[in-house]
Amino acid sequence: MKEVNGNFKEIVNKDTLVVVDFYADWCGPCRFLTPVLEKLEKEFDGVEFVKVNVDRHRELAFEFGISSIPTVLMFHKGKIVNSFIGALPEAAVRVEIERALQLIQP
Template identity: 40%
Template sequence: MIEHVTDSNFADVVEKSSELVLVDFWASWCGPCKMLGPIFEEVSGEVAGVTFAKLNVDENPSTAARYRVGSIPTVLAIKNGRVVDTMVGFKPKAEIKKFVERNR
């Protein structure tokens, strides 16, 4: 399941979480984002103990700016409110799963 986060709930859903949270920063006009979306959702259904979240950068510019997201899609791995890893650009399912395992 994917959590849809916004500037107003990002702190509660992502930064205050005690488990790993992967946040996909995306936009509706972004081709690679559209390719990544279904794969990100598929992996979210296969991995337990990790929260998967999406943040639309056009609708939530403050959080994107605060995390210095300059290219999309960008997936941040956040643990205990801190960014522990970053993945930029479209990646195939196997690489996303490796990214998750590397950051558990």
């Protein structure tokens, strides 16, 4: 998963699903969720996975009302289509991504 270092709006304004993990290096649950997202990134072709360090990008965390981490927001064409908070198990994360994909189907 690549880390967002600017151009956030450009990244999430795509026609594909973009899964954004808001995390911090010191966060235990975040360290649990990262390998889950990295595994799913390999399974979901056409879905982009990125991460945002809330300590380095406080303005983005504030803009999206991130008050607990990890928080995952899923974007399509710049709009949030699904989200979850916390270190969910792999099966639950997969369900949330699949739900988001269903929501963006024409």
